[in-house]
Amino acid sequence: MKNYDIIIIGGGPAGLAAAISAYDNGSRDILILEREPVLGGILNQCIHNGFGLTRFKESLTGPEYAYRFVEEVRSRGIEYMCDTTVLEVSTDKQVTAINSTKGVFSLSAKAIILAMGCRERSRGALNIAGARPAGIYSAGTAQKYVNILGQMPGKRVVILGSGDIGLIMARRMTLEGAKVLAVCEIMPHSSGLKRNIVQCLDDYGIPLYLSHTIVKIEGKDRVSGVYIAQVDEKRRPIEGTEKYFECDTVLFSVGLIPENELSKGAGVSLSPATKGPIVYDDRETSVSGIFACGNVLHVHDLVDFVSEEAEIAGVSASNYAMGKGADRRVVSTTCGNNVSYVLPQMLDTNASGMVKLYFRVNKVLPNPTIRLTSNGEDIVVKKKKIAVPGEMESIVLTPAKLQSISGDVVVSVEE
Amino acid sequence: MDRELTCVECPMGCAILVTIRDGEIVSIGGNNCARGKLYAQNEVFTPKRVVTSTVKLEGGGMLPVKTDRPVDKDKIFEVMAVINSLIVAAPVKVGEVVASDVCGANIISAKEVL
Numbered sequence: 414m415k416n417y418d419i420i421i422i423g424g425g426p427a428g429l430a431a432a433i434s435a436y437d438n439g440s441r442d443i444l445i446l447e448r449e450p451v452l453g454g455i456l457n458q459c460i461h462n463g464f465g466l467t468r469f470k471e472s473l474t475g476p477e478y479a480y481r482f483v484e485e486v487r488s489r490g491i492e493y494m495c496d497t498t499v500l501e502v503s504t505d506k507q508v509t510a511i512n513s514t515k516g517v518f519s520l521s522a523k524a525i526i527l528a529m530g531c532r533e534r535s536r537g538a539l540n541i542a543g544a545r546p547a548g549i550y551s552a553g554t555a556q557k558y559v560n561i562l563g564q565m566p567g568k569r570v571v572i573l574g575s576g577d578i579g580l581i582m583a584r585r586m587t588l589e590g591a592k593v594l595a596v597c598e599i600m601p602h603s604s605g606l607k608r609n610i611v612q613c614l615d616d617y618g619i620p621l622y623l624s625h626t627i628v629k630i631e632g633k634d635r636v637s638g639v640y641i642a643q644v645d646e647k648r649r650p651i652e653g654t655e656k657y658f659e660c661d662t663v664l665f666s667v668g669l670i671p672e673n674e675l676s677k678g679a680g681v682s683l684s685p686a687t688k689g690p691i692v693y694d695d696r697e698t699s700v701s702g703i704f705a706c707g708n709v710l711h712v713h714d715l716v717d718f719v720s721e722e723a724e725i726a727g728v729s730a731s732n733y734a735m736g737k738g739a740d741r742r743v744v745s746t747t748c749g750n751n752v753s754y755v756l757p758q759m760l761d762t763n764a765s766g767m768v769k770l771y772f773r774v775n776k777v778l779p780n781p782t783i784r785l786t787s788n789g790e791d792i793v794v795k796k797k798k799i800a801v802p803g804e805m806e807s808i809v810l811t812p813a814k815l816q817s818i819s820g821d822v823v824v825s826v827e828e
Numbered sequence: 829m830d831r832e833l834t835c836v837e838c839p840m841g842c843a844i845l846v847t848i849r850d851g852e853i854v855s856i857g858g859n860n861c862a863r864g865k866l867y868a869q870n871e872v873f874t875p876k877r878v879v880t881s882t883v884k885l886e887g888g889g890m891l892p893v894k895t896d897r898p899v900d901k902d903k904i905f906e907v908m909a910v911i912n913s914l915i916v917a918a919p920v921k922v923g924e925v926v927a928s929d930v931c932g933a934n935i936i937s938a939k940e941v942l
Protein backbone atom coordinates (compact mmCIF):
# COMPACT_ATOMS: atom_id res chain seq x y z
CA MET A 414 0.00 0.00 0.00
CA LYS A 415 1.33 3.40 -0.96
CA ASN A 416 2.04 5.70 1.96
CA TYR A 417 1.90 9.50 1.94
CA ASP A 418 2.81 12.04 4.59
CA ILE A 419 -0.48 13.85 4.09
CA ILE A 420 -3.65 12.87 2.22
CA ILE A 421 -6.22 15.58 1.70
CA ILE A 422 -9.81 14.53 1.00
CA GLY A 423 -11.38 17.13 -1.27
CA GLY A 424 -9.85 19.48 -3.84
CA GLY A 425 -12.11 22.48 -3.22
CA PRO A 426 -11.01 25.75 -1.63
CA ALA A 427 -10.26 24.11 1.74
CA GLY A 428 -8.27 21.19 0.35
CA LEU A 429 -6.25 23.41 -2.00
CA ALA A 430 -5.30 25.97 0.65
CA ALA A 431 -4.43 23.18 3.12
CA ALA A 432 -2.17 21.52 0.54
CA ILE A 433 -0.33 24.76 -0.24
CA SER A 434 0.26 25.64 3.41
CA ALA A 435 1.40 22.09 4.24
CA TYR A 436 3.88 22.29 1.36
CA ASP A 437 5.11 25.70 2.42
CA ASN A 438 5.59 24.33 5.94
CA GLY A 439 8.07 21.82 4.51
CA SER A 440 5.96 18.76 3.62
CA ARG A 441 6.49 17.36 0.14
CA ASP A 442 4.70 14.03 0.13
CA ILE A 443 1.12 15.28 -0.26
CA LEU A 444 -1.84 13.88 -2.21
CA ILE A 445 -5.18 15.57 -2.90
CA LEU A 446 -8.14 13.32 -3.75
CA GLU A 447 -11.03 15.00 -5.62
CA ARG A 448 -14.38 13.46 -6.62
CA GLU A 449 -15.04 15.81 -9.57
CA PRO A 450 -13.11 15.85 -12.87
CA VAL A 451 -11.37 19.15 -11.99
CA LEU A 452 -10.00 20.85 -8.87
CA GLY A 453 -11.78 23.86 -7.40
CA GLY A 454 -14.86 22.30 -5.84
CA ILE A 455 -18.10 24.21 -5.70
CA LEU A 456 -16.31 27.44 -6.71
CA ASN A 457 -16.41 26.22 -10.31
CA GLN A 458 -20.16 26.70 -10.46
CA CYS A 459 -20.22 29.91 -8.39
CA ILE A 460 -19.68 32.21 -11.36
CA HIS A 461 -20.87 35.33 -9.52
CA ASN A 462 -18.35 37.74 -8.02
CA GLY A 463 -17.58 38.90 -4.48
CA PHE A 464 -15.01 36.24 -3.62
CA GLY A 465 -11.57 37.15 -2.34
CA LEU A 466 -12.15 40.68 -1.06
CA THR A 467 -10.60 39.89 2.29
CA ARG A 468 -7.72 37.90 0.91
CA PHE A 469 -6.87 39.49 -2.42
CA LYS A 470 -8.51 42.92 -1.94
CA GLU A 471 -10.39 42.45 -5.19
CA SER A 472 -13.71 41.00 -6.16
CA LEU A 473 -13.24 37.71 -7.97
CA THR A 474 -15.69 35.19 -9.39
CA GLY A 475 -15.64 31.66 -7.96
CA PRO A 476 -13.67 30.17 -10.88
CA GLU A 477 -11.10 32.98 -10.65
CA TYR A 478 -10.66 32.46 -6.91
CA ALA A 479 -10.21 28.71 -7.46
CA TYR A 480 -7.78 29.30 -10.32
CA ARG A 481 -5.39 31.24 -8.07
CA PHE A 482 -5.13 28.28 -5.70
CA VAL A 483 -5.02 25.63 -8.41
CA GLU A 484 -2.08 27.49 -9.98
CA GLU A 485 -0.30 27.53 -6.62
CA VAL A 486 -0.86 23.78 -6.25
CA ARG A 487 0.42 23.13 -9.78
CA SER A 488 3.48 25.35 -9.47
CA ARG A 489 4.51 23.44 -6.33
CA GLY A 490 4.04 20.14 -8.10
CA ILE A 491 1.63 18.86 -5.45
CA GLU A 492 0.12 15.53 -6.51
CA TYR A 493 -3.64 15.29 -7.04
CA MET A 494 -6.09 12.71 -8.37
CA CYS A 495 -9.42 13.85 -9.81
CA ASP A 496 -12.49 11.72 -10.63
CA THR A 497 -11.62 9.79 -7.49
CA THR A 498 -14.18 9.09 -4.80
CA VAL A 499 -13.05 8.26 -1.29
CA LEU A 500 -15.12 5.41 0.12
CA GLU A 501 -13.67 5.14 3.57
CA VAL A 502 -11.20 6.70 5.97
CA SER A 503 -10.16 4.58 8.95
CA THR A 504 -9.06 5.60 12.44
CA ASP A 505 -5.54 4.34 11.67
CA LYS A 506 -5.45 6.69 8.66
CA GLN A 507 -5.97 4.32 5.78
CA VAL A 508 -7.93 5.67 2.85
CA THR A 509 -9.97 3.50 0.48
CA ALA A 510 -10.86 5.16 -2.81
CA ILE A 511 -12.20 4.29 -6.24
CA ASN A 512 -11.70 5.61 -9.76
CA SER A 513 -12.14 4.25 -13.26
CA THR A 514 -8.45 3.58 -13.95
CA LYS A 515 -7.39 2.00 -10.67
CA GLY A 516 -10.64 0.49 -9.47
CA VAL A 517 -10.79 0.25 -5.69
CA PHE A 518 -7.47 0.99 -4.01
CA SER A 519 -6.05 1.74 -0.57
CA LEU A 520 -3.53 4.31 0.61
CA SER A 521 -2.21 5.23 3.99
CA ALA A 522 -1.02 8.51 5.46
CA LYS A 523 0.71 9.90 8.52
CA ALA A 524 -1.86 12.71 8.60
CA ILE A 525 -5.22 13.18 6.91
CA ILE A 526 -7.05 16.42 6.24
CA LEU A 527 -10.81 16.20 5.84
CA ALA A 528 -11.92 18.88 3.37
CA MET A 529 -15.11 17.43 1.87
CA GLY A 530 -17.18 20.60 2.18
CA CYS A 531 -20.92 20.59 2.68
CA ARG A 532 -24.11 19.66 0.91
CA GLU A 533 -27.50 21.29 0.63
CA ARG A 534 -30.17 20.54 3.18
CA SER A 535 -33.20 18.86 1.68
CA ARG A 536 -35.36 18.99 4.79
CA GLY A 537 -37.56 21.80 3.51
CA ALA A 538 -38.59 19.77 0.50
CA LEU A 539 -39.91 16.87 2.49
CA ASN A 540 -42.96 18.12 4.33
CA ILE A 541 -44.86 19.95 1.60
CA ALA A 542 -48.22 18.63 0.42
CA GLY A 543 -48.70 17.50 -3.16
CA ALA A 544 -47.16 15.03 -5.60
CA ARG A 545 -43.49 15.10 -6.59
CA PRO A 546 -43.60 16.27 -10.20
CA ALA A 547 -40.51 17.24 -12.23
CA GLY A 548 -39.26 20.79 -11.82
CA ILE A 549 -38.18 20.70 -8.17
CA TYR A 550 -34.48 21.31 -7.60
CA SER A 551 -32.12 22.42 -4.90
CA ALA A 552 -30.64 25.83 -5.71
CA GLY A 553 -27.17 24.31 -6.05
CA THR A 554 -28.37 21.72 -8.55
CA ALA A 555 -30.03 24.46 -10.59
CA GLN A 556 -26.76 26.39 -10.41
CA LYS A 557 -24.90 23.44 -11.85
CA TYR A 558 -27.45 23.08 -14.66
CA VAL A 559 -27.21 26.73 -15.67
CA ASN A 560 -23.53 27.49 -15.12
CA ILE A 561 -21.78 24.23 -15.93
CA LEU A 562 -24.18 22.46 -18.30
CA GLY A 563 -25.68 25.58 -19.88
CA GLN A 564 -29.26 24.36 -19.42
CA MET A 565 -32.14 26.28 -17.88
CA PRO A 566 -34.21 24.22 -15.43
CA GLY A 567 -37.38 26.26 -16.12
CA LYS A 568 -39.03 29.54 -17.05
CA ARG A 569 -41.25 30.56 -14.14
CA VAL A 570 -39.67 30.03 -10.76
CA VAL A 571 -40.61 30.17 -7.08
CA ILE A 572 -37.77 29.85 -4.56
CA LEU A 573 -38.22 28.48 -1.04
CA GLY A 574 -35.63 29.75 1.43
CA SER A 575 -33.53 32.89 1.28
CA GLY A 576 -30.12 31.25 1.56
CA ASP A 577 -27.42 32.92 -0.49
CA ILE A 578 -27.40 30.31 -3.24
CA GLY A 579 -31.15 30.76 -3.70
CA LEU A 580 -30.74 34.54 -3.95
CA ILE A 581 -27.84 34.20 -6.39
CA MET A 582 -29.92 31.80 -8.50
CA ALA A 583 -32.89 34.19 -8.47
CA ARG A 584 -30.70 36.74 -10.23
CA ARG A 585 -28.97 34.20 -12.43
CA MET A 586 -32.20 32.74 -13.79
CA THR A 587 -33.63 36.24 -14.29
CA LEU A 588 -30.56 37.22 -16.33
CA GLU A 589 -31.06 34.13 -18.47
CA GLY A 590 -34.64 35.08 -19.22
CA ALA A 591 -36.67 33.26 -16.55
CA LYS A 592 -39.31 34.99 -14.43
CA VAL A 593 -38.67 34.58 -10.71
CA LEU A 594 -42.04 35.18 -9.08
CA ALA A 595 -41.21 34.98 -5.40
CA VAL A 596 -38.67 34.06 -2.76
CA CYS A 597 -40.34 32.72 0.42
CA GLU A 598 -38.54 32.68 3.74
CA ILE A 599 -40.18 30.95 6.69
CA MET A 600 -38.26 33.07 9.21
CA PRO A 601 -39.01 36.76 9.81
CA HIS A 602 -35.49 37.60 8.57
CA SER A 603 -33.48 36.53 5.57
CA SER A 604 -30.83 33.88 6.02
CA GLY A 605 -28.78 35.30 3.14
CA LEU A 606 -26.46 38.29 3.14
CA LYS A 607 -28.08 41.72 2.94
CA ARG A 608 -26.04 42.56 -0.14
CA ASN A 609 -27.57 39.60 -1.95
CA ILE A 610 -31.08 40.79 -1.12
CA VAL A 611 -30.14 44.13 -2.69
CA GLN A 612 -28.22 43.02 -5.75
CA CYS A 613 -30.09 39.80 -6.53
CA LEU A 614 -33.69 40.57 -5.58
CA ASP A 615 -34.21 44.36 -5.29
CA ASP A 616 -32.23 45.09 -8.47
CA TYR A 617 -34.65 42.92 -10.45
CA GLY A 618 -37.86 43.65 -8.55
CA ILE A 619 -38.14 40.09 -7.21
CA PRO A 620 -40.40 40.03 -4.13
CA LEU A 621 -39.16 38.50 -0.87
CA TYR A 622 -41.96 37.11 1.31
CA LEU A 623 -40.67 36.89 4.89
CA SER A 624 -42.56 34.62 7.33
CA HIS A 625 -43.96 32.70 4.35
CA THR A 626 -43.61 29.15 3.16
CA ILE A 627 -44.79 26.92 0.34
CA VAL A 628 -47.79 24.91 1.55
CA LYS A 629 -48.66 23.01 -1.62
CA ILE A 630 -47.01 22.12 -4.90
CA GLU A 631 -49.37 21.43 -7.82
CA GLY A 632 -48.72 19.53 -11.03
CA LYS A 633 -48.79 15.96 -12.28
CA ASP A 634 -45.77 15.37 -14.49
CA ARG A 635 -44.29 18.83 -14.14
CA VAL A 636 -44.82 21.52 -11.52
CA SER A 637 -47.74 23.73 -12.60
CA GLY A 638 -47.97 26.03 -9.59
CA VAL A 639 -47.47 26.50 -5.87
CA TYR A 640 -49.46 27.88 -2.96
CA ILE A 641 -47.57 29.94 -0.44
CA ALA A 642 -48.91 31.10 2.91
CA GLN A 643 -47.87 33.33 5.77
CA VAL A 644 -46.73 31.57 8.96
CA ASP A 645 -47.23 32.45 12.63
CA GLU A 646 -44.48 32.69 15.28
CA LYS A 647 -44.43 28.91 15.56
CA ARG A 648 -43.93 28.67 11.78
CA ARG A 649 -47.41 27.24 11.23
CA PRO A 650 -49.21 28.38 8.06
CA ILE A 651 -52.02 30.87 8.76
CA GLU A 652 -55.31 29.95 7.12
CA GLY A 653 -56.66 32.40 4.60
CA THR A 654 -53.26 33.89 3.71
CA GLU A 655 -52.61 31.57 0.75
CA LYS A 656 -51.38 32.99 -2.55
CA TYR A 657 -51.11 31.02 -5.80
CA PHE A 658 -48.25 31.29 -8.29
CA GLU A 659 -48.35 29.60 -11.66
CA CYS A 660 -44.83 28.24 -12.19
CA ASP A 661 -42.90 25.33 -13.69
CA THR A 662 -39.96 25.30 -11.29
CA VAL A 663 -39.40 25.31 -7.53
CA LEU A 664 -35.93 25.83 -6.06
CA PHE A 665 -34.99 25.04 -2.49
CA SER A 666 -32.35 27.07 -0.69
CA VAL A 667 -32.81 26.06 2.93
CA GLY A 668 -29.26 25.91 4.13
CA LEU A 669 -26.13 23.82 4.01
CA ILE A 670 -24.91 20.99 6.19
CA PRO A 671 -21.34 19.70 6.58
CA GLU A 672 -20.73 16.45 4.71
CA ASN A 673 -19.36 14.06 7.33
CA GLU A 674 -20.12 10.49 6.32
CA LEU A 675 -16.39 9.78 5.96
CA SER A 676 -15.55 11.52 9.24
CA LYS A 677 -18.04 9.33 11.12
CA GLY A 678 -16.53 6.22 9.59
CA ALA A 679 -13.12 7.33 10.83
CA GLY A 680 -14.44 7.60 14.37
CA VAL A 681 -14.21 11.39 14.49
CA SER A 682 -16.52 12.95 17.11
CA LEU A 683 -19.01 15.42 15.68
CA SER A 684 -20.58 18.46 17.30
CA PRO A 685 -24.39 18.52 17.29
CA ALA A 686 -24.24 22.32 16.94
CA THR A 687 -21.99 22.61 13.88
CA LYS A 688 -22.70 19.09 12.49
CA GLY A 689 -18.95 18.96 11.85
CA PRO A 690 -16.00 17.47 13.73
CA ILE A 691 -15.08 18.72 17.19
CA VAL A 692 -11.61 20.25 16.79
CA TYR A 693 -8.71 21.83 18.62
CA ASP A 694 -7.60 25.29 17.53
CA ASP A 695 -5.03 23.66 15.21
CA ARG A 696 -8.01 21.86 13.56
CA GLU A 697 -7.05 18.39 14.75
CA THR A 698 -10.15 16.26 15.36
CA SER A 699 -10.76 13.81 18.19
CA VAL A 700 -8.76 11.24 16.19
CA SER A 701 -5.02 11.84 16.42
CA GLY A 702 -3.56 12.87 13.05
CA ILE A 703 -6.91 13.53 11.38
CA PHE A 704 -7.55 17.22 10.75
CA ALA A 705 -10.55 19.04 9.27
CA CYS A 706 -11.13 22.44 7.69
CA GLY A 707 -13.60 24.42 5.62
CA ASN A 708 -17.29 23.68 5.28
CA VAL A 709 -16.90 20.10 6.48
CA LEU A 710 -16.20 21.64 9.86
CA HIS A 711 -18.80 24.38 9.93
CA VAL A 712 -20.55 26.28 7.16
CA HIS A 713 -18.62 29.48 6.41
CA ASP A 714 -20.13 32.63 4.90
CA LEU A 715 -17.00 33.54 2.98
CA VAL A 716 -14.53 31.41 1.07
CA ASP A 717 -11.79 33.75 2.30
CA PHE A 718 -12.36 32.37 5.81
CA VAL A 719 -12.32 28.81 4.45
CA SER A 720 -8.87 29.42 2.99
CA GLU A 721 -7.67 30.97 6.24
CA GLU A 722 -8.89 28.01 8.28
CA ALA A 723 -7.48 25.49 5.81
CA GLU A 724 -4.04 27.04 6.15
CA ILE A 725 -4.15 26.37 9.88
CA ALA A 726 -5.07 22.73 9.24
CA GLY A 727 -2.39 22.39 6.55
CA VAL A 728 0.40 23.61 8.82
CA SER A 729 -0.81 21.47 11.73
CA ALA A 730 -1.06 18.32 9.62
CA SER A 731 2.39 19.01 8.22
CA ASN A 732 3.86 19.41 11.71
CA TYR A 733 2.11 16.24 12.85
CA ALA A 734 3.47 14.26 9.90
CA MET A 735 6.96 15.51 10.76
CA GLY A 736 6.52 14.32 14.32
CA LYS A 737 6.33 17.78 15.84
CA GLY A 738 3.68 17.20 18.44
CA ALA A 739 2.11 19.97 20.44
CA ASP A 740 2.16 19.89 24.22
CA ARG A 741 -1.34 21.12 24.83
CA ARG A 742 -3.02 22.64 27.84
CA VAL A 743 -6.62 22.24 26.77
CA VAL A 744 -9.77 24.01 27.86
CA SER A 745 -13.11 23.68 26.12
CA THR A 746 -15.15 26.50 24.65
CA THR A 747 -18.87 26.69 25.29
CA CYS A 748 -21.85 28.73 24.18
CA GLY A 749 -23.23 31.36 26.54
CA ASN A 750 -26.32 33.49 25.97
CA ASN A 751 -27.49 33.93 22.38
CA VAL A 752 -24.62 31.93 20.89
CA SER A 753 -25.40 28.87 18.75
CA TYR A 754 -21.88 27.53 18.36
CA VAL A 755 -18.22 28.28 19.04
CA LEU A 756 -15.34 26.85 17.03
CA PRO A 757 -12.81 25.46 17.82
CA GLN A 758 -14.48 23.53 20.62
CA MET A 759 -11.12 22.86 22.28
CA LEU A 760 -8.54 25.49 22.90
CA ASP A 761 -4.85 24.99 23.60
CA THR A 762 -3.94 27.81 25.96
CA ASN A 763 -0.25 27.03 25.35
CA ALA A 764 -0.62 27.94 21.66
CA SER A 765 2.26 30.17 20.57
CA GLY A 766 0.41 32.20 17.93
CA MET A 767 -2.86 34.10 17.69
CA VAL A 768 -5.99 31.99 17.94
CA LYS A 769 -9.23 33.09 16.31
CA LEU A 770 -12.47 31.85 17.81
CA TYR A 771 -15.43 31.78 15.44
CA PHE A 772 -19.01 31.82 16.63
CA ARG A 773 -22.56 32.53 15.52
CA VAL A 774 -25.42 34.22 17.33
CA ASN A 775 -28.87 32.61 17.26
CA LYS A 776 -30.92 35.78 16.69
CA VAL A 777 -30.54 39.34 15.45
CA LEU A 778 -28.92 41.46 18.19
CA PRO A 779 -28.56 45.23 17.76
CA ASN A 780 -25.67 46.92 19.62
CA PRO A 781 -24.43 43.69 21.18
CA THR A 782 -21.65 43.25 23.71
CA ILE A 783 -19.52 40.21 22.98
CA ARG A 784 -17.96 38.66 26.05
CA LEU A 785 -15.43 35.86 26.46
CA THR A 786 -15.08 34.74 30.05
CA SER A 787 -13.22 32.05 31.93
CA ASN A 788 -14.17 31.13 35.51
CA GLY A 789 -16.36 34.23 35.58
CA GLU A 790 -13.47 36.51 34.63
CA ASP A 791 -13.66 38.69 31.50
CA ILE A 792 -10.91 37.83 29.02
CA VAL A 793 -12.21 39.79 26.03
CA VAL A 794 -15.11 42.27 25.87
CA LYS A 795 -16.03 44.06 22.67
CA LYS A 796 -18.95 45.98 21.24
CA LYS A 797 -20.49 45.82 17.78
CA LYS A 798 -23.16 47.64 15.81
CA ILE A 799 -25.14 44.51 15.05
CA ALA A 800 -24.82 40.73 15.18
CA VAL A 801 -26.95 38.50 12.92
CA PRO A 802 -27.15 34.70 12.62
CA GLY A 803 -26.20 34.83 8.94
CA GLU A 804 -22.81 36.36 9.67
CA MET A 805 -20.04 34.58 11.51
CA GLU A 806 -18.39 36.56 14.32
CA SER A 807 -14.88 36.15 15.63
CA ILE A 808 -12.68 36.93 18.62
CA VAL A 809 -8.88 36.98 18.36
CA LEU A 810 -6.89 35.72 21.34
CA THR A 811 -3.26 36.69 21.69
CA PRO A 812 -0.82 34.27 23.38
CA ALA A 813 -0.91 36.53 26.46
CA LYS A 814 -4.71 36.37 26.62
CA LEU A 815 -4.55 32.61 26.12
CA GLN A 816 -2.16 32.26 29.03
CA SER A 817 -4.53 34.22 31.26
CA ILE A 818 -7.32 31.68 30.68
CA SER A 819 -7.73 29.60 33.82
CA GLY A 820 -10.48 27.19 32.80
CA ASP A 821 -13.18 26.49 30.24
CA VAL A 822 -14.23 29.58 28.31
CA VAL A 823 -17.74 30.83 27.62
CA VAL A 824 -18.64 33.10 24.71
CA SER A 825 -21.81 35.11 25.18
CA VAL A 826 -23.48 37.99 23.38
CA GLU A 827 -25.85 40.36 25.17
CA GLU A 828 -28.03 43.11 23.75
CA MET B 829 -33.94 63.70 0.46
CA ASP B 830 -31.68 61.10 2.03
CA ARG B 831 -30.93 57.64 0.73
CA GLU B 832 -30.27 54.59 2.87
CA LEU B 833 -28.21 52.10 0.91
CA THR B 834 -26.68 48.70 1.49
CA CYS B 835 -23.22 48.56 -0.02
CA VAL B 836 -22.94 45.47 -2.26
CA GLU B 837 -19.22 45.76 -2.88
CA CYS B 838 -18.29 43.17 -0.28
CA PRO B 839 -20.07 40.74 2.07
CA MET B 840 -19.88 43.18 4.99
CA GLY B 841 -22.89 44.89 3.41
CA CYS B 842 -22.42 48.19 5.26
CA ALA B 843 -25.51 50.34 5.71
CA ILE B 844 -24.63 53.67 4.10
CA LEU B 845 -26.55 56.89 4.60
CA VAL B 846 -26.27 59.42 1.79
CA THR B 847 -27.47 62.94 2.56
CA ILE B 848 -28.65 64.77 -0.54
CA ARG B 849 -29.52 68.49 -0.72
CA ASP B 850 -30.72 70.16 -3.93
CA GLY B 851 -29.76 67.16 -6.02
CA GLU B 852 -26.22 67.02 -4.66
CA ILE B 853 -24.54 64.67 -2.23
CA VAL B 854 -23.50 66.57 0.89
CA SER B 855 -22.37 63.63 2.98
CA ILE B 856 -21.85 59.88 2.92
CA GLY B 857 -21.64 57.93 6.18
CA GLY B 858 -21.62 54.36 7.41
CA ASN B 859 -19.26 52.94 4.79
CA ASN B 860 -16.26 51.10 6.11
CA CYS B 861 -13.95 51.88 3.23
CA ALA B 862 -13.38 53.96 0.08
CA ARG B 863 -15.00 51.33 -2.13
CA GLY B 864 -18.24 51.92 -0.29
CA LYS B 865 -18.05 55.67 -0.82
CA LEU B 866 -17.65 55.22 -4.57
CA TYR B 867 -20.49 52.72 -4.59
CA ALA B 868 -22.77 55.17 -2.78
CA GLN B 869 -21.89 58.03 -5.16
CA ASN B 870 -22.71 55.88 -8.18
CA GLU B 871 -25.75 54.29 -6.62
CA VAL B 872 -27.53 57.60 -6.08
CA PHE B 873 -27.22 58.88 -9.66
CA THR B 874 -26.11 56.04 -11.98
CA PRO B 875 -26.19 52.64 -10.30
CA LYS B 876 -23.67 50.23 -11.79
CA ARG B 877 -23.08 46.50 -11.49
CA VAL B 878 -20.51 43.98 -12.65
CA VAL B 879 -22.30 41.37 -14.77
CA THR B 880 -21.23 37.75 -14.49
CA SER B 881 -22.51 35.00 -16.77
CA THR B 882 -21.41 32.17 -19.03
CA VAL B 883 -20.78 31.87 -22.76
CA LYS B 884 -20.81 28.76 -24.92
CA LEU B 885 -17.53 27.09 -25.71
CA GLU B 886 -17.02 25.77 -29.19
CA GLY B 887 -17.29 22.01 -29.02
CA GLY B 888 -19.39 22.06 -25.84
CA GLY B 889 -19.22 23.27 -22.27
CA MET B 890 -19.60 26.72 -20.73
CA LEU B 891 -17.04 29.41 -20.02
CA PRO B 892 -17.67 31.73 -17.04
CA VAL B 893 -17.23 35.41 -17.98
CA LYS B 894 -17.63 38.83 -16.38
CA THR B 895 -17.55 42.47 -17.33
CA ASP B 896 -14.16 43.94 -16.44
CA ARG B 897 -15.87 46.92 -14.76
CA PRO B 898 -19.35 47.76 -13.54
CA VAL B 899 -21.87 48.68 -16.25
CA ASP B 900 -24.97 50.87 -15.88
CA LYS B 901 -27.65 48.84 -14.16
CA ASP B 902 -30.20 49.58 -16.87
CA LYS B 903 -27.80 48.16 -19.49
CA ILE B 904 -27.50 44.73 -17.82
CA PHE B 905 -29.90 42.99 -20.19
CA GLU B 906 -28.19 44.59 -23.19
CA VAL B 907 -24.92 43.10 -21.93
CA MET B 908 -26.62 39.72 -21.43
CA ALA B 909 -27.88 39.75 -25.04
CA VAL B 910 -24.31 40.17 -26.29
CA ILE B 911 -23.00 37.51 -23.89
CA ASN B 912 -25.61 35.02 -25.06
CA SER B 913 -24.70 35.59 -28.72
CA LEU B 914 -21.03 34.67 -28.15
CA ILE B 915 -19.32 31.38 -28.84
CA VAL B 916 -15.70 31.20 -27.70
CA ALA B 917 -13.02 28.84 -28.97
CA ALA B 918 -10.37 27.35 -26.64
CA PRO B 919 -7.64 27.98 -25.66
CA VAL B 920 -8.64 30.90 -23.49
CA LYS B 921 -6.86 32.41 -20.51
CA VAL B 922 -8.20 33.97 -17.32
CA GLY B 923 -8.73 37.67 -17.96
CA GLU B 924 -8.69 37.33 -21.77
CA VAL B 925 -11.12 39.67 -23.53
CA VAL B 926 -13.81 37.71 -25.34
CA ALA B 927 -15.84 40.75 -26.44
CA SER B 928 -14.72 44.36 -26.25
CA ASP B 929 -16.60 47.57 -25.56
CA VAL B 930 -19.97 46.20 -24.57
CA CYS B 931 -21.89 49.07 -22.91
CA GLY B 932 -18.58 50.57 -21.85
CA ALA B 933 -16.95 47.37 -20.54
CA ASN B 934 -15.08 44.39 -21.88
CA ILE B 935 -16.35 40.86 -21.40
CA ILE B 936 -13.47 38.82 -20.02
CA SER B 937 -12.96 35.13 -19.34
CA ALA B 938 -12.99 34.00 -15.69
CA LYS B 939 -11.50 30.59 -16.39
CA GLU B 940 -8.63 28.97 -18.20
CA VAL B 941 -9.55 26.42 -20.86
CA LEU B 942 -6.64 24.66 -22.51
Ligand code: SF4
Pocket residue numbers: 835836837838839840841842858859860861862863864865867
Ligand atom coordinates in the same frame (compact mmCIF):
# COMPACT_ATOMS: atom_id res chain seq x y z
S1 SF4 C 1 -18.28 50.03 2.50
FE1 SF4 C 1 -16.42 48.82 2.18
S2 SF4 C 1 -16.49 47.34 3.85
FE2 SF4 C 1 -18.55 48.18 3.72
S3 SF4 C 1 -19.66 46.77 2.35
FE3 SF4 C 1 -18.83 48.41 1.08
S4 SF4 C 1 -16.91 47.60 0.34
FE4 SF4 C 1 -17.48 46.36 2.10
